[in-house]
Amino acid sequence: MPDAIRCSNVTKHYGDIRAVDDVSFEVHDGEIFGMIGPNGAGKTTLMECIEGLRTRDTGTVEVFGMDPEREVRQVRERTGVQLQSAALPHRMKVGETLDLFAAFYQNPADWRQLLSRLGLDGKADSYVEKLSGGQRQRVFIALALINNPGLVFLDELTTGLDPQSRLAIWDVVRDIRDGGTTVFLTTHFMEEAENLCDRVAIVDHGKIVALDTVANLIASIDAESRITFTVDGTPPVDRLKEVSGVTRVENASGRVVVHGTGNRFQQDVMSVLSDIDLNVRDMRSEQPSLEDVFLALTGREMREGQPT
Numbered sequence: 001m002p003d004a005i006r007c008s009n010v011t012k013h014y015g016d017i018r019a020v021d022d023v024s025f026e027v028h029d030g031e032i033f034g035m036i037g038p039n040g041a042g043k044t045t046l047m048e049c050i051e052g053l054r055t056r057d058t059g060t061v062e063v064f065g066m067d068p069e070r071e072v073r074q075v076r077e078r079t080g081v082q083l084q085s086a087a088l089p090h091r092m093k094v095g096e097t098l099d100l101f102a103a104f105y106q107n108p109a110d111w112r113q114l115l116s117r118l119g120l121d122g123k124a125d126s127y128v129e130k131l132s133g134g135q136r137q138r139v140f141i142a143l144a145l146i147n148n149p150g151l152v153f154l155d156e157l158t159t160g161l162d163p164q165s166r167l168a169i170w171d172v173v174r175d176i177r178d179g180g181t182t183v184f185l186t187t188h189f190m191e192e193a194e195n196l197c198d199r200v201a202i203v204d205h206g207k208i209v210a211l212d213t214v215a216n217l218i219a220s221i222d223a224e225s226r227i228t229f230t231v232d233g234t235p236p237v238d239r240l241k242e243v244s245g246v247t248r249v250e251n252a253s254g255r256v257v258v259h260g261t262g263n264r265f266q267q268d269v270m271s272v273l274s275d276i277d278l279n280v281r282d283m284r285s286e287q288p289s290l291e292d293v294f295l296a297l298t299g300r301e302m303r304e305g306q307p308t
């Protein structure tokens with residue numbers, strides 16, 4: 001698969017702070033690629049070096065084979081960057097804003113079609129600042145897509161949105177990918193990376209500490225799953241301990257937690273429970289997540305110090 005982005009040994013300092021530390025990776029054409037990591041990990045700086053908005057200290061960056069620092073105009077024509085809302089003038093209508101941005105490019109998209117594609121029919125005459133958070137983010141996506149880019153950068157697109165708007169934005173991002181545009185995004189939300197991204201880079205202290213599909217990242221750490229339930233009667237603790245893959249069984253007054261690993265763990269525990277002649281209630285299953293991957297790789301919680 002050809003690559004939309006290639007970075008080799010990219011480093012960026014701010015004074016003594018090494019924000020990006022010798023990073024090398026590729027983003028494939030046509031994928032949704034996500035960067036996750038704690039505050040200050042270097043995600044935005046790395047993204048800006050790739051966008052050509054920030055000058056790297058060392059290393060090479062190629063976007064569709066071009067250097068974003070030297071071939072600025074050509075890279076701008078083929079990429080879309082999501083602006084922060086503060087970057088827009090006050091009291092602009094949605095249609096006016098899109099018209100203005102369309103004028104910057106040689107082959108702009110038909111913005112009325114874009115609005116329709118993004119579920120913003122009828123909003124052309126609304127003031128941007130009067131829209132809901134989710135609608136405003138769609139306008140920023142429309143602005144990032146105004147030049148029909150082959151690659152779009154989205155930096156913490158859903159921060160500040162309610163869960164329902166976030167889900168709707170995920171559909172929009174998938175639709176962008178399915179339309180043939182590569183998506184490079186950063187997020188603070190583990191579940192966003194898990195649900196949306198084809199591949200994820202975990203960034204910590206300016207380095208990529210892991211990069212793969214979410215399923216492969218989770219499989220790589222061999223972390224435990226948990227099945228929790230309540231039984232009316234004596235739980236079959238000894239039988240559960242014999243199930244292959246089970247590492248631990250806790251029992252506190254009939255509330256049982258079974259820990260284990262492997263593909264068959266869940267199925268085999270269920271099979272023991274369906275055999276016993278007891279009422280099993282309130283069952284919950286917890287799978288390992290990207291949070292567990294981060295913890296396994298760094299020894300720290302990714303959410304420590306995160307905004308809520």
Ligand SMILES: Nc1ncnc2c1ncn2[C@@H]1O[C@H](COP(=O)(O)OP(=O)(O)OP(=O)(O)O)[C@@H](O)[C@H]1O
Pocket residue numbers: 014017018019037038039040041042043044045046
């Ligand atoms: N313009 C700047 N001048 C000086 N230091 C900066 C500047 N921008 C970022 N930094 C520092 O560089 C490091 C990386 O910051 P960056 O914003 O790239 O991280 P991030 O992963 O995007 O964080 P967040 O998730 O909070 O946005 C941090 O230590 C930050 O304080």
